[in-house]
Amino acid sequence: MKRFSVLAVLVVALAGAVLAQGSLLINGAGATFPYPIYSKWFDQFHKSTGAQINYQSVGSGAGIKQVTEGTVDFGASDGPMNDDQLKAYRAKNGSGILHFPTVLGAAVPTYNVPGVSTQLNFTPETLAGIFLGRISKWNDPAIANANKGVNLPANDIVVIHRSDGSGTTYIWTDYLSKVSGDWKDKVGKGTSVNWPVGLGGKGNEGVTGLIKQTPNSIGYVELIYAAQNKITFGTVKNSAGTFVNADLASVSEAAAGASKTMPADFRVSITNAPGKNAYPISSFTWLLIPEKFKDAAKRDTMKNFVKWAITDGQGDAEALSYAKLPKEVVDMELKALSKVQ
Amino acid sequence: MNARLRWRKLVSAFMLTMTGVCAFVAVLVLFFILGYLVFHGGRSINWDFFTKLPTPVGEPGGGMANAIIGSAKLLLLASLFGVPVGFFGAIYLAEFSGSKTAFVVRYAADLLNGVPSIVIGIFAYAMVVLPFKHFSAYAGGFALGIMMIPITLRSTEEFLLGVPNTLREAAMALGASKWKTIATVIVPAAYRGILTAVLLAFARVAGETAPLLFTAFGNRYWSPGFNQPIESLPHMVYIYAISPYEDWQRQAWAAGLVLLGLILIVNIVARFILARGVSVQRS
Amino acid sequence: MATSSINVPSASPVEDSRSFLSRLRNGDEIARLVTFIFAASIVLLTVLLVYVLWIASSLPRQKFGLAFFVTRLWDPIAEQFGALTFIYGTVVTSAVALSIAVPLGIGAAIFLAELAPQKVSDPLQFFIDLLAAVPSVIYGVLGVFIVIPLMRIWIAPTLKATLGFLPLFQGPAYGVGFLTAGIVLAIMVIPYIISVSREVLLSVPRDQREAALALGSTRWESTWKVVVPFARTGIMGSIFLALARALGETMAVTMVIGNTPSISSSLFAPGYSIAAVIANEFTEATGDMYLQALIQLGLVLFLLTFILNGLARLLMLLTASRGSGTGRA
Numbered sequence: 001m002k003r004f005s006v007l008a009v010l011v012v013a014l015a016g017a018v019l020a021q022g023s024l025l026i027n028g029a030g031a032t033f034p035y036p037i038y039s040k041w042f043d044q045f046h047k048s049t050g051a052q053i054n055y056q057s058v059g060s061g062a063g064i065k066q067v068t069e070g071t072v073d074f075g076a077s078d079g080p081m082n083d084d085q086l087k088a089y090r091a092k093n094g095s096g097i098l099h100f101p102t103v104l105g106a107a108v109p110t111y112n113v114p115g116v117s118t119q120l121n122f123t124p125e126t127l128a129g130i131f132l133g134r135i136s137k138w139n140d141p142a143i144a145n146a147n148k149g150v151n152l153p154a155n156d157i158v159v160i161h162r163s164d165g166s167g168t169t170y171i172w173t174d175y176l177s178k179v180s181g182d183w184k185d186k187v188g189k190g191t192s193v194n195w196p197v198g199l200g201g202k203g204n205e206g207v208t209g210l211i212k213q214t215p216n217s218i219g220y221v222e223l224i225y226a227a228q229n230k231i232t233f234g235t236v237k238n239s240a241g242t243f244v245n246a247d248l249a250s251v252s253e254a255a256a257g258a259s260k261t262m263p264a265d266f267r268v269s270i271t272n273a274p275g276k277n278a279y280p281i282s283s284f285t286w287l288l289i290p291e292k293f294k295d296a297a298k299r300d301t302m303k304n305f306v307k308w309a310i311t312d313g314q315g316d317a318e319a320l321s322y323a324k325l326p327k328e329v330v331d332m333e334l335k336a337l338s339k340v341q
Numbered sequence: 342m343n344a345r346l347r348w349r350k351l352v353s354a355f356m357l358t359m360t361g362v363c364a365f366v367a368v369l370v371l372f373f374i375l376g377y378l379v380f381h382g383g384r385s386i387n388w389d390f391f392t393k394l395p396t397p398v399g400e401p402g403g404g405m406a407n408a409i410i411g412s413a414k415l416l417l418l419a420s421l422f423g424v425p426v427g428f429f430g431a432i433y434l435a436e437f438s439g440s441k442t443a444f445v446v447r448y449a450a451d452l453l454n455g456v457p458s459i460v461i462g463i464f465a466y467a468m469v470v471l472p473f474k475h476f477s478a479y480a481g482g483f484a485l486g487i488m489m490i491p492i493t494l495r496s497t498e499e500f501l502l503g504v505p506n507t508l509r510e511a512a513m514a515l516g517a518s519k520w521k522t523i524a525t526v527i528v529p530a531a532y533r534g535i536l537t538a539v540l541l542a543f544a545r546v547a548g549e550t551a552p553l554l555f556t557a558f559g560n561r562y563w564s565p566g567f568n569q570p571i572e573s574l575p576h577m578v579y580i581y582a583i584s585p586y587e588d589w590q591r592q593a594w595a596a597g598l599v600l601l602g603l604i605l606i607v608n609i610v611a612r613f614i615l616a617r618g619v620s621v622q623r624s
Numbered sequence: 625m626a627t628s629s630i631n632v633p634s635a636s637p638v639e640d641s642r643s644f645l646s647r648l649r650n651g652d653e654i655a656r657l658v659t660f661i662f663a664a665s666i667v668l669l670t671v672l673l674v675y676v677l678w679i680a681s682s683l684p685r686q687k688f689g690l691a692f693f694v695t696r697l698w699d700p701i702a703e704q705f706g707a708l709t710f711i712y713g714t715v716v717t718s719a720v721a722l723s724i725a726v727p728l729g730i731g732a733a734i735f736l737a738e739l740a741p742q743k744v745s746d747p748l749q750f751f752i753d754l755l756a757a758v759p760s761v762i763y764g765v766l767g768v769f770i771v772i773p774l775m776r777i778w779i780a781p782t783l784k785a786t787l788g789f790l791p792l793f794q795g796p797a798y799g800v801g802f803l804t805a806g807i808v809l810a811i812m813v814i815p816y817i818i819s820v821s822r823e824v825l826l827s828v829p830r831d832q833r834e835a836a837l838a839l840g841s842t843r844w845e846s847t848w849k850v851v852v853p854f855a856r857t858g859i860m861g862s863i864f865l866a867l868a869r870a871l872g873e874t875m876a877v878t879m880v881i882g883n884t885p886s887i888s889s890s891l892f893a894p895g896y897s898i899a900a901v902i903a904n905e906f907t908e909a910t911g912d913m914y915l916q917a918l919i920q921l922g923l924v925l926f927l928l929t930f931i932l933n934g935l936a937r938l939l940m941l942l943t944a945s946r947g948s949g950t951g952r953a
Contacts, residue, residue: 025562025569027475029907039397039561052562054570061908068910070474085910156796163883165700165908192908194699199800199894200883201583202904208585213772214798228399229585320399353844357739363731364740367814368748371755374766426662433659446663449670455933456673457872459899460922463906464673467680490666520655548759551874551899555907575761575875582765583879597762608757612750 026298029056030063030076031167032203033105033222034285037320038076041305041313051301059203061165061191067288068092073298075288078105079170079191080267095292098340099266100306100333101284103314104255104323106246107171108233108281110226111218112211113138115153120234121146121243124280127236128180130157130218132187133197138216146243153216160210160219163200165191171283172220175271179280220281223247224321238280239272250279251323259326266333282323292341303337310334375601382598385591390599395561395577401588405596407563411478411572412547412600415557418482418567419489419546424539426486427493434494435501436523447495454491461487462552470556476570481557485546492542500534501527533614540611544604550575574600674926681920683913692920698885698901700909705917707924709885713802713895714925717877718870720806720891721813726863728810729817730852733859736818737825738847749822756815764879767808772799772880779803780892795890800882803891808876813866820865824858824943825851861939868932872925874899898925 035057042053058066060077067075068089080099081089089097109122126142129135135142139152162169173189187193201207201219208225211217223246226233235243244250254273262268272280287306293299310333314324325333389404396403430450434443465484470476504527512522528535550573557571559580564571574596581593684692684705695706732752736745780797787793828851836846852859882894883904898921909915 025560025565027558027560027570029558036398040400042561043397046562054560054562056559056561056570059908061910063908065908065910069471071470071476088910158796158798163904165905165910188701190701192700192905194697194701195884198884199798200904202878202883203583205584205586209583210800212585214776217798225585349842349845353842356844356848357735360731360735360739363728364735364748364818366728367732367755367818368751370811370814371751371758374755374758374762377766377770378762426665429659429662430666433656433663437656437659438663442663446666449667451933451937452670452930453666453673455868455872455929457874457899457922457925457929459872459874459902460677460926461673463902463919463922464676466906467676468672487669490669494666518650519652521651523655544757548757548761550759550761551903554903575759578761578765579875579879582761582768593765597765601758601762604757604759605754608754612753 024051024297024301026051026053026074026301027056027072028053028063028074028076028287029058029066029072030288031060031078031285032057032205033060033078033107033166033168033171033283034076034103034322035204036224036228037103037317037322040316040320041309044313044316045305045308049301049304051305053301053305057203057205059162059164059191060167060170063288064191065165067097067290073293074290074302076286077170077191077288078167078283078285079174080269080286081288093290093292095290098289098291098336099286100289100310100336101266101286101325101329102306102309103317103325104251104282104284105321106223106251106279106282107168107175107220108223108226108246109218109236110208110211110221110231110233112215112231113153114155114215115151117232118150119232119245120150121237122234123237124176124179128176128183131159131161131176131196131198132180132183133159146237155216158214158217159195159198160201160207160214160217161195161198162192162203162207164202166203167191167283167285168204168220168222169193171271171281174269175281178272223251227321236280238278239274240276240278242277244277244279246279246281248318248321248323250277251282252326254278254280254282255284255323255326255329259328262329262332264332264336266329266336284325289340291339299340303340306337307334375605378594378598378601381591382594382596385595386598390592390595394563399586403592405572405574405577405592407560408572408574408577408596409599411557411560411564412574414478414564414567414571415481415485415553415573416543416547418478419485420539420543422482422486423489423542424493427490427538427542428497428535430490431494431497431501432523432528434498436519436527447498450491450494453487454495457551458484458488458549459551459554462555465552466555475568476556476558478557478564478567478569478571481553481571481573482567484552484556485549488546488549488552489542492545493538496538496541497531497535500531500538503534504530533617537611537615540607540614544607544611547604547607548575548600550579677919677923677926681916681923683916684920687913692917693924696887700905700911700914703911703913705913707898707921709887710896710898710901710921711924712887713881713885713897714871714899714928716802716891716895717805717809717881717897718867720803721809721870722863722867724807724810725814725817725866729814729862729866730821730859732814732818733821733825734847734852736822738843738851745822749819752815752818755811756819760812760873760875763808763812764876767804767876767880771804771807775799775801775804775807775892791889792891795888795892797892798882798894800880801890801892801894802881802888805877805881805895805897806891808880809870809873812873812876813870816866816869817859817862820862821855821859824855824862827858828854855943857939858943861936861943864932864936864939868929868936871932872899872929874903878903898922 060079063075063077066072139154170191177184177189201210204221204225207219207221208229211219235245237243253275254270258268258270270282310330317324392406393404394407461484465480469480469483508526512526560570560572578593578596581589692707696708697704697706776799783793832850833846836850877897878900884894885896902918906918
């Protein structure tokens with residue numbers, strides 16, 4: 001009995017040592033917003049180059065934190081790091097961190113209202129009112145006015161938001177802060193805010209799950225999560241006055257203006273963008289890549305990955321409802337990659 | 342028989358039946374859990390589950406091979422750390438120590454046992470992840486190992502103390518030194534109980550998720566060696582179960598079934614070993 | 625007795641005057657030293673744990689002091705942190721759990737100890753011990769797929785219809801919330817109450833029961849009015865043990881409580897517990913104050929479970945020393 005267990009331990013230790021000779025493993029963490037396309041990309045990249053990029057979809061907040069701590073090799077976020085966070089990164093690591101946009105996505109208002117299977121129209125004021133807790137019933141005049149002819153029940157609205165630090169939350173609250181002075185004063189924008197009302201779900205996945213399960217609920221998720229899980233999402237009235245449905249065209253239009261005025265560090269907000277059919281709650285999502293890599297192999301692999309993702313990889317984006325990056329942005333990024341050392 | 346007595350007897354019969362109901366409800370819950378997992382998980386268990394890696398989001402298929410191996414590696418590390426500490430510490434308590442030291446050590450172990458597993462995760466993050474700047478199987482194994490120590494310690498000590506002094510006296514009479522007595526007489530005499538203790542500690546930490554959240558972190562691929570983030574079955578159950586993808590949810594049931602099956606089997610084996618030992622001693 | 629009563633004397637009669645190194649040649653001394661190191665490491669580990677937690681949570685202590693415990697606001701952006709909502713959630717879910725688990729658990733323990741013949745009682749206890757071995761994440765999954773829909777469709781409407789006049793059962797029921805978390809926790813802690821209470825009840829001396837029966841009490845009366853009170857301290861101990869377990873439970877709670885820091889008089893409302901907020905926000909806490917506030921919460925939880933476990937042990941010791949049989953300390 002004793003001899004057997006000693007033997008077993010040796011065998012496993014040997015196996016562990018042997019497996020340690022495996023191929024390169026790069027660790028990343030962050031946004032759940034782009035997780036469907038990232039997981040596809042990493043899988044394809046692995047098949048073609050053998051490099052293993054382990055990405056854990058734990059939320060933008062965790063991505064920023066862990067890449068700052070250095071416990072992961074890169075991060076990902078849909079809310080760009082603010083100046084304080086950039087300073088903190090530099091203080092902890094001695095060099096800076098770069099943002100690289102990868103795709104364009106949209107945060108859509110998804111809902112589960114019994115008896116309503118059509119697409120509802122939401123105005124900015126309505127959305128702010130719902131998430132502030134001021135509009136509490138589905139048949140409220142504010143909602144009914146934009147949706148004439150739809151039979152809205154007199155049920156209480158169940159608001160669902162993120163319980164974790166989220167770039168999707170950043171996009172959503174950034175938009176609400178722009179369109180509602182009340183929201184800006186009372187709640188503000190960030191990856192984690194003090195929500196006036198609602199339940200918390202973990203990740204885009206958790207929010208989607210909660211909406212599916214909870215009647216009379218409304219929440220915000222990235223477009224593909226609503227599409228893949230077949231839950232209805234609404235249109236949003238943009239600054240030009242059109243009720244726009246989030247799709248490739250409307251998201252691309254939102255980014256069109258920004259690409260001409262893209263700052264060198266790529267940190268830009270395109271919510272409430274001008275444009276007749278621009279979807280107002282669109283956003284870039286970024287990979288957070290350190291300026292300096294200690295390991296040359298990891299650095300080269302990451303650079304190759306980013307290069308591939310913003311060029312060839314873009315072909316996968318549209319199938320998953322993410323809009324491609326504008327060409328000008330891609331050119332800027334290819335040049336900026338040389339900064340990674 | 343007067344009316345009051347009849348009433349009291351009625352109350353008695355009723356209340357006693359209710360207690361029976363309570364007991365059966367408790368047991369029924371266990372069988373319900375098992376049945377539910379078998380029903381939902383059984384359908385999703387196939388060869389792929391045990392041999393394939395996870396597929397990208399939304400793509401069906403794939404499995405949890407890396408999580409199964411990952412759990413095995415984490416538990417191996419945890420045992421290598423926790424079991425010797427608990428075992429040798431118990432030997433010290435049972436054979437060498439004075440009562441004051443024994444009290445302090447036991448108290449510390451009880452304290453450790455009562456620490457919520459998430460707090461142990463924080464400790465492991467501070468001690469292993471931050472200094473080495475990455476998540477790893479080592480960190481996860483460290484956290485789980487800490488949780489194994491108190492169970493191993495207390496049970497081993499109990500069984501060592503349970504060995505009758507006649508055995509010790511006999512060994513002494515034959516001229517054996519103390520450590521020889523311990524190694525060749527006392528420990529073998531208590532081995533059933535000690536094995537049970539180790540198995541129960543093992544089963545206890547096999548299902549833990551919270552301490553792994555910020556130590557082992559998770560890994561979609563194989564984890565080479567022990568110095569990289571690593572996946573585990575309980576963690577996969579957690580992620581997949583709260584996701585909205587039906588394919589993932591089915592895999593979560595399957596993983597839950599495998600995990601629970603493993604833990605229950607270890608528990609049952611442990612108790613049978615103990616029971617056989619007791620009945621052997623009695624006869 | 626802490627150690628075995630046999631102490632093997634060392635060979636030399638002038639043992640104490642030998643130097644440490646030469647004593648070390650004696651195999652027994654090596655064994656003593658080695659095992660002492662392992663035992664001491666346990667104590668060291670525990671001290672280290674408390675120390676690390678303490679110094680890693682100094683910032684919020686400096687800034688907020690004791691106000692941390694009574695402040696409701698938890699705002700990472702404004703860096704204002706208060707533990708009240710999490711303490712509330714932890715306490716409420718545990719209270720709900722106990723109010724379900726204690727009657728059920730003691731009832732089951734009475735059945736197993738007093739009524740069931742050993743051939744039935746032992747296997748049943750075996751199964752109940754297995755229930756304690758089920759991992760918490762599985763309870764969480766079952767909570768998500770079974771208890772939440774059940775709550776929304778059946779339990780909440782029924783409670784509202786019958787007890788809706790109480791503020792506890794008013795307000796919208798989403799499925800997640802304090803009550804759901806309490807129910808899941810109750811299932812998790814019942815085995816602890818049953819197994820410890822059963823043991824304590826079994827160790828009540830027979831003459832107590834027989835005396836009661838001889839005086840003309842019914843079976844139930846002798847159990848409830850004589851045996852159970854006799855085992856009272858041990859049963860209390862089991863309740864404290866169950867409570868400590870419920871307070872620290874993480875995974876099952878975070879999957880069903882709603883993850884919303886709020887205080888509400890309704891049990892149907894979503895909430896948050898200390899363990900759940902740590903699990904959700906720890907890896908993303910940017911900024912030292914945020915992270916340390918979470919660690920401070922962990923310390924609070926540790927303190928609560930520490931006190932409860934201590935009380936439980938004390939009660940068990942009292943039970944044992946009262947001579948009510950072979951109580952295990």
